[in-house]
Amino acid sequence: MRGQENGTTTRSTMRKALEAVLLRSDDGTVIEECRRCGTTLESTLASCPSCGCSDIVEYRIQ
Template identity: 40%
Template sequence: MLSKDFFWQVIRQRPSSTALHECRHCGYTMESDTGECPKCGSREIASYDLE
C-alpha cells in the first residue's frame, strides 16, 4: 500500500516543460527549440507557452 505522502508527491509534480515548439513549415512538434526543424530543416520555429 502506498503512503499518503508518496501519493501527494506524485500529484504535485509538474511537467518539466510547459512550452510547445512547432515548425511553421511542416508542423513537426519538438520538445525543445533547437533552432532548426529536424524533419525539414526549416529555421522557422514557433514557441507557445502553455501555462
C-alpha cells in the same frame, strides 16, 4: 497519422505533446514546433530535423 519522421512516428510525437499539456504541473508548458511542417521540436534545436526550416514557433500554455 502513421508516417515516419526521422525514426519516430507522428503518433508518438503527438502523444508527447498531449502528455506535456495534460499532465503538466502548475508551471507553464512550452511547446515548440516548426511553422512549415508542424513537427514538435526539442527546445535545443535551432532548425527542424524533418524539413530544415529555421522558423520555429513557441507556444506557452499556462
